Amino acid sequence: MAGQKSIALNPELSEGWKAIGLVYNYQGDLINAQKHYEKALEFNPNFHPAIANLVPVYGRQGNIDKAMKTALRSMQANPLNSFSYTNISEGLKFLGMYDSAINKRGLEVTESYSIYRMQSEIYTDLGEIDLAKANFQKMLEMDSNPGYLITAAAIAVRLDTALSKEILGMIPELAQSQGEKYWSAYSTLGYLIQDPDSAQTWIDSGIDHYSLLFEANPMDDNIMEELFFLYAVNGQAEKAIEALELLAKTGFMYSVKLQTDPRLSGLWDDPTFIQINEAIDAKREAARMRITATTPELN
Secondary structure, rough: OHHHHHHHOOOOOOOHHHHHHHHHOOOOOOOHHHHHHHHHHHHHOOHHHHHHHHHHHHHHHOOOOHHHHHHHHHHHOOOOOOHHHHHHHHHHHHHOOOOHHHHHHOOOOOOOHHHHHHHHHHHHHOHHHHHHHHHHHHHHHOOOOHHHHHHHHHHHOOOHHHHHHHOOOOOOHHHHHHOHHHHHHHHHHHOOOOOOOHHHHHHHHHHHHHHHHHHHHOOHHHHHHHHHHHHHHHHHHHHHEEEEHHHHOOOOOOOOHHHHHHHHHOOOOOOHHHHHHHHHHHHHHHHHHHHHHHHHHOO
């Protein structure tokens, strides 16, 4: 690993510690990712890449207070970097502080795919369909690689299934084969495809894939979330609830998505689902009040 070689040559090199942290981050090992990012900052407290990368690592582990304070630190360290603004806006969105999220978007400094994606989610949460679609258009103008299109389609499914299908249709490989790069599209495809046999093929493939990943890394919240949606689309309510219970123990606070994503419609009347959703809502509200009081710069 290049990062390990670099710190072997110079153990005080922040870039090397950050590089190792990034590998752990991609592997879903948030504890070791955090450890190495923080080590990078011991040698250079203003090293922006490590500061910015720590924000979602703290947030995904449930430490939203530290995540938001670090997001502010990220913006102060590099006020011209779009990632700094996206980090803050994402956290404010999860907290339901939508006006503040829009105010901190950073568009006066820079434009980016991430900013328009974040805005499309905010307007989707608020039910502002025209504004959400306008931001989809901007988002796709900024970057239309397949991974980004899949993200856009998963947001669009809450607004307009025809729009979601149209976005996925921009990736011809998805119509031809089950490309391994696109596993995160499978729950959306399973929900959108009308032919039951074809839909089931996508769903089964996704469940098999993410179940194996979960066995290897049961602490990765991204894997938990994908499994949760796949089980929900597949009508496996009990397994979906189990996945959601695990997800709720992480930093997941996006309860609005749980209440509006049609892939979850089969769970909306489930008493346990409602109970977990209410608990996530309460956690989000408590965090919002705490952060509003302790970090007024975010208001």
